[in-house]
Amino acid sequence: MLESASKTFFHLLAQSAVLKKLASRYGMRKPTSFARRFIAGETVAEAIEAARMLEARGLLHSLDHLGESVGNLSEADAATRDYLAIVNAIVDAGVGRNLSLKLTQLGLDVDKASAIDNLRKILDRAEPAGFFVRIDMENSPYADVTLEIFETLWQQGYRQTGVVLQSALYRSEADLERMIALGARVRLVKGAYQEPKTVAYQRKEDVDAAYARMLKRLLTGSSYPAIATHDPAMIDLARTWAASHGIGSDRFEFQMLYGIRRDLQSRLVGDGYRVRVYVPFGREWFPYFMRRLGERPANIAFVVRGILGESG
Incomplete structure (x- = not known):
């Protein structure tokens, strides 16, 4: 119940223009600014530098240029051009080649056919x-529509x-x-969006139980699954289930x-x-940032300290 209320609260805050303006003013302007804990930066150069640092620690990464539903085809075309430029920048930098993107960023809410064309342009360059x-x-x-x-x-x-x-x-x-x-590759998450009870579990234990069932099915039945979680219990389950079924790391x-x-x-x-590691970057970081706070309200104190420190 508390988790659901937290998601609702932060979903509402994410729509606040005043709060977005305040966060944008203080969140990223210094290397120590509070949003940089969760956002790699506002430019692809900053994201690539973060990727290099992750690789130095033995970690893989997926870069995500933050942005959600666009309002017209011009914005969708601009987002597509941004992703094409990001592909080129990653190739030039010589870092790992893995991207994440959202279809609404490519114009899905405006015109489905255009969004598909934009995605195809990116895949034609990336694959x-x-x-x-x-x-x-x-x-x-x-x-x-996504599936x-x-x-x-x-x-x-496009495989x-x-x-x-x-x-x-x-x-x-x-x-x-x-x-x-x-035969598709699936990334399994619990879900950060506030959803109605008509379509989604409302209790954490039910979400966790479904995650555990899906995790087991993925490991034994799918092609190179991605187990996306910070939950030690789910990580332990994945390790134990994989070992007991002869599934190599x-x-x-x-x-x-x-x-x-x-x-x-x-440690892993x-x-x-x-x-x-999912590496988000870009100027439109505020909605993503608020969803992260909704998942873990303990981070609020960290953010408040950051704002006070920046404005003091």
Whole structure:
């Protein structure tokens, strides 16, 4: 109940123009500013530098240029050009080639066909250069269309791409079977969006139970799954289940968020597991940042101290 209330509260705050302006003023302006704990920076150069630092620690990464629903096709085209430039910058920098993106950023809310064309442009540039591109799952109204677009492109031969499923949604276990049958690579998360009880579990224990069921199914039935969690219980379950079923550490990876549980990231690498860190960057970082606070309200004190320190 507390977790659900927290998500609702921060979802509302994320829509505040006043709070966004305040956060934008103080959140990223110095290397020590509070938002930099969770956001790699506002430019691709900063994201690439963060990627290099992760690689030096033995970690993998996936860069995500933050941005959500655009309001017109010009904005969608601009976001697409940004991603094409990011692909080129990553190639030039020589860091790992893995991207995450959202379909609403490419114009899904404006025109579905244009969003598909924009995604195809990115994949046409990225796949020949050796990239893997993860299509993020947004909130529940986008689940059907996201999977439909993914399946369409998969059938057209775009195989260096994957999707995300959220254990919080009732539908996700059936969607998982659909993706396994396809041979797709799935990233499993619990889900950061506030969802109604008609489509999603409201109790943490129910979300966790669904995550555990899906985790086991992924490890034994899917192609190179990504277990995205900071929950020690779920990490222990994945390790135990994999070991008991003869699944080597090279057949899956753990995924975590930039700036969260860095100690656990390093520990898993030391134990021989692959760990990929999701590296968000860009000017439109505020909604993502607020979702992170909603997942872990204990971070609020850290942010408040940062704001007071910046403005003092």
